[in-house]
Amino acid sequence: MKRLISLVVAILVAVAGLALWSAHLQKSQGATGDNTLNLYNWGDYIDPALITKFEKQTGYHVNYETFDSNEAMYTKIKQGGTDYDLTVPSEYMIEKMKKANMLIPLDKSKLTGLKNMSPDVMDRSFDPGNRYSIPYFWGTLGIIYNDKFVHAGEIQHWNDLWKPQYHDNIMLVDSARDILGFSLVSLGKSMNTTDAPTLQAAKGKLDELAPNVKAVVADEIKMYMAENEAAIAVDWSGEAADMMAENAHLHYVVPSEGSNLWFDNLVIPKTAKHFKAIYAFLNFMMTPKNAAQNAEYVGYSTPNQAALKLLPKAVQNDQQFYPSEAIIRRSEVYQDLDPAVVGMYNDLFLEFKMYRK
């Protein structure tokens, strides 16, 4: 018992010592109150070298905190007690935060570099005129296939997933909106459908896909695809880029009939305090050179036209991650749906997951 107590005390002393030391380090870097920027972002969603560069250039200290879902971020900011200066919600969440009065409009006069943005990603339905948000990254929902098991060109459309030859060989990402969404597109319906009978039909069509579905998983899908566990997966383009970096046999297809177009945009939540640092950071990130460096690190599609021109030709012309105008035009952006409809999507998705072949 005595030894146990002394061990615990030793650990506590060590932790306290380290905490003091780290506080001292932060202070010596000039991290005192007003000189900081509290960035609330997805995990591993910025090149750390850029944060260091920004701190050196401007003298602000960046506190980087991460979240793993839009909903978790929303709940945390809504419940208060935080002082985040910038966060990166997806499009439907921007709509939701706008409705909940949680965002501060951008002061355009302080922004330089908005002209670098591609017109395709600006002024979208979720934030008309970009009053509240600046595009950070964008992408699509699509199909990843492994050319060891599937010939190139065999999968072009959502309906190809239903082919019996892919029995027990497809992995789906665990997201109600996206999975019911592609089922809706395959029926020629909108991904923002809200009426029950159409959703029911989409779920019915998904049940027919069940024999082909090997698993419905989340982040692990990257690991499984990289290790050839399944031939096909339905996932977001950003995740696809990660998998493809690990396994050269993987390819990404955005079905030509259209898909979901998603955006992660920088916004200023109501909890923000350090406005000088915020605008310095926004302008820093919109600089083509920095945006290009970030895109290279993260691997997602950059909304910054000028930055895209700085990336290698192979990236610029990559149809997988920068699909043609035609596909973009046919794709849909998610709208923020009524909570009751969101509930309906999720209940149907649960029913689909429980459906046994």
Add this chain to the structure above:
Amino acid sequence: MKKNGTSMAFYVPYGLWLALFVIAPVILIIYQSFFDINGHLTLANYQTYFSSGTYILMTFNSVWYAFLITVVTLLISYPTAYLLHYTKHKQLWLLLIILPTWINLLLKAYAFIGIFSQNGGINTFLGMLGIAPKQFLFTDFSFIFVASYIEIPFMILPIFNGIEELNESFVNASRDLGAKWWQTFTKVIWPLTISGVKSGVQAVFIPSLSLFMLTRLIGGNRVITLGTAIEEHFLVTMNWGMGSTIGVVLIVAMVIIMFLTGERKKRGRRA
């Protein structure tokens, strides 16, 4: 008087703990369960729960899988605990059994992904025997296997303690009186260790009811339990009322299990 006062003081931390971390959360969950998604006071969540085939089926699934996991762990644990009682170096063996519980559940799940996957250990071995790779991950088998593996120490320990307390002379007496091995077991050993089995069943069945990470990682969401639904209601649909309602149902189910497996005091006779 003074003695009484100090002994009351010892109850303060316990009472505070109970109030803050057991009673208050339960009350909060029950309270939340009466609100719908728009914040109106209502019984609609319960109505939805008991009128929807989905939730009823999910409840059935949860109970069924928890039952299977409990049976599998019991079948493995009882003989293990029994043999453990008669081995030398008991404490060492016991330590080895407890050792895996020191490792985080998620790490263990990820380790099993490596073992069961297409290029994993088992399939490589089967490949050497000339058997084509088999699908292990995302099957009922793998889910129950991994869940049982994780729960086994919690079953072995109480049974082991029960057997340790067993007075050896009862066993010898029954043998002397001509009981067969099987009779000794059913008439003497089993009844005298049943309380250990009961607490083992409680310790395994109750957590198994609400397993949720494993259902996705190992079960590939082909196994859906109430835990999955609660996670979804809190994290995705933000319908905390419905999530809490499922939570209340789970709590009630657990109370029933506790009641069924708990020690019932016999009336008129004091222990």
